[in-house]
Amino acid sequence: MIFVDSNVPMYLLGAPHPNKVRVRAVLDELTRSQSRFVTDVEVYQEILHRYTSIGRPDAIDPTFACLDSIVDKTLTFGMAEIRSARAILESVNGISARDALHVAVMRAAGVSRILTFDRSFDACQGIERLS
Numbered sequence: 001m002i003f004v005d006s007n008v009p010m011y012l013l014g015a016p017h018p019n020k021v022r023v024r025a026v027l028d029e030l031t032r033s034q035s036r037f038v039t040d041v042e043v044y045q046e047i048l049h050r051y052t053s054i055g056r057p058d059a060i061d062p063t064f065a066c067l068d069s070i071v072d073k074t075l076t077f078g079m080a081e082i083r084s085a086r087a088i089l090e091s092v093n094g095i096s097a098r099d100a101l102h103v104a105v106m107r108a109a110g111v112s113r114i115l116t117f118d119r120s121f122d123a124c125q126g127i128e129r130l131s
Contacts, residue, residue, distance in 0.1 A: 002030060002130065003106050004039045005116035006046040009066040013059070019117050019131075026115065026130060027070070037115075039067060040075040040105045042098060077105045084108070088124070095120045103127060 008027070011019045030037075044064065051059045084104035089097060103124050106114065113128045114121055121129045 001036045001038050001109070001111045001113075003102065003111050003114040003116075004037050004043070004067065004070055005102065005114060005118060006043045006050070006067075007117050008115055009063045009070065010047070010050070011117070013063055013066055022131065023115075023117075030115070030130070036073075037071045038073045038075055038109065038111060039071045040077060040102060042077070042101055042105070043067065044074070046098060075105050075109050077101065077108070081105050081108055092120075092123050095123065 007019075008023055011017060011023045012027075014020060044067070047063050047067070048060060051057055051063065081101065081104040084107065085097065085100040088095065088100040088103050092100065092103075095103070099118060099120050102114070103121070106112070106127065112126055113130055115130045117131045119129070121127050
């Protein structure tokens with residue numbers, strides 16, 4: 001399984017950008033290899049936050065629909081993952097709280113690969129960033 005981060009649907013639907021071409025190519029390749037995709041509820045919150053903060057609420061529904069079309073399952077989390085994220089924040093330099101939570105959720109679900117352009121995941125032991 002591969003975790004899909006919020007920047008994937010945002011690049012897919014966004015303005016022209018080199019990452020837009022790259023994410024489409026990687027996603028196509030992974031889909032052809034019959035990879036399965038997951039995300040977590042925090043990714044949806046990130047989309048809500050980003051598009052609300054830049055005054056683009058019209059982009060929320062299309063981005064949700066894009067993510068929905070990619071992922072097979074949306075993972076949730078509880079206090080165990082919150083506490084794990086706290087420990088990750090202490091052990092991984094430069095990782096954001098949101099990304100630490102993604103790593104905690106991934107580890108709890110046994111997911112070790114993530115499709116993202118966020119390089120902070122490179123510092124997380126046992127996590128392979130695909131982009």
